[in-house]
Amino acid sequence: MIEWIVNQQAALSIALVFLILLERMFCVRVGIGLMYRLWLLVPLVLIVNNLPLEDAVVVTNSYARYVVNVTPSLAKEDVNSLFIAWISGIIVLSLYTGYHSLKLLRSLRKSACFGRPVYVSEVVSTPLLFGLILPKIVVPTDFDSIFEPTQQRLILEHENTHYKHGDHIWNALALLLLILCWFNPFIWLGVRSFRTSQELACDNNVLRQKTFTERKLYAKALVQCAEHTSVHLTSYPTLGGKSTMLKRLNFITKPTKVSKTLAVTSSLLALALSANTVLAKLPQQTVNMQKVNEAMPVKRVDPVYPAEAVENNQEGSVTLQFDINEDGATDNITIVESKPANIFNDSAKTALAQWQYKPRIQGGKAQRQTDLLVQLDFKLSPPAQN
Structure with missing residues (x-):
């Protein structure tokens, strides 16, 4: 609202x-x-x-x-x-x-x-x-x-x-x-x-x-x-x-x-x-795809590492496909690939549903972005610092 x-x-x-x-x-x-x-x-x-x-x-x-x-x-x-x-x-x-x-x-x-x-x-x-x-x-x-x-x-x-x-x-x-x-x-x-x-x-x-x-x-x-x-x-x-x-x-x-x-x-x-x-509401005919692909979250909620995976010393990853609507919220979240299967799926989807992106504006109009991909890697130790 x-x-x-x-x-x-x-x-x-x-x-x-x-x-x-x-x-x-x-x-x-x-x-x-x-x-x-x-x-x-x-x-x-x-x-x-x-x-x-x-x-x-x-x-x-x-x-x-x-x-x-x-x-x-x-x-x-x-x-x-x-x-x-x-x-x-x-x-x-x-x-x-x-x-x-x-x-x-x-x-x-x-x-x-x-x-x-x-x-x-x-x-x-x-x-x-x-x-x-x-x-x-x-x-x-x-x-x-x-x-x-x-x-x-x-x-x-x-x-x-x-x-x-x-x-x-x-x-x-x-x-x-x-x-x-x-x-x-x-x-x-x-x-x-x-x-x-x-x-x-x-x-x-x-x-x-x-x-x-x-x-x-x-x-x-x-x-x-x-x-x-x-x-x-x-x-x-x-x-x-x-x-x-x-x-x-x-x-x-x-x-x-x-x-x-x-x-x-x-x-x-x-x-x-x-x-x-x-006129300000009419969609533009051309869109700068390079800028659209720069979509970055302004609010990112980390998934909760499943307790069962911690107990079993399991690591893995989940690749998700999603859309960004005109308000910057994520939508239509689906699992593309998960390793191992079904271990981290729920945690990954729950977290991504809470992410927020800055809406993509073209010609004064917020645009819906579709079929974006994100991979969440679940690691038991922090990533090595370069």
């Missing part, structure tokens, strides 16, 4: 950097609606990066030979500190978001003060859309006293727009990506930029046909929400947000004309990034 996660980071980071810069520098000029739709580049790149394109298979005849002594280092399971750190981060973030979501869920109580089903909670400080399957509009307990009727109507329209856009689903997917790839700083920056684009898209939809007075009241409501907004990491869209407030207020009070040239250029660049991801 972690190998798959790591393999996504290069293409994902490039797409995120492009979108973050575009959102921060040209969001309104590109067009708020288009900017929000351009975030589809992230799932598109992930899909393209995992298309089952035909893999190039590299056939080799490399032959390596290793000596196993009677007192080898015992095979031990290496503790993968990277994997432990990754899982720990996932657990911490999952518990954190789960705790706040459960706390909010338990605090909900239905309100009959508004035109459609709205829930009130004492643990929220700003209106939000909560839930994945049947999302609910949730407002703070003092909602009707802080905001006047026109502001209340506009705020509820904003939250309904989130629902129509499917933002509760997109935010859940964004949070899932963040939890899985928490170690990538571009994911954190990307989620923040994505939320900004999301809020601007809702503002644009709500204010499209509104009067100057309504726009002014809406802007005041945003400021009030930002003053009380929560900083909890959530999967649901909230109306408030101090980090996005200035950009949203500028959009409301200082409309900017959309640049068609910039909009077209941005769309073409997004398509180019997707196409480049596809």
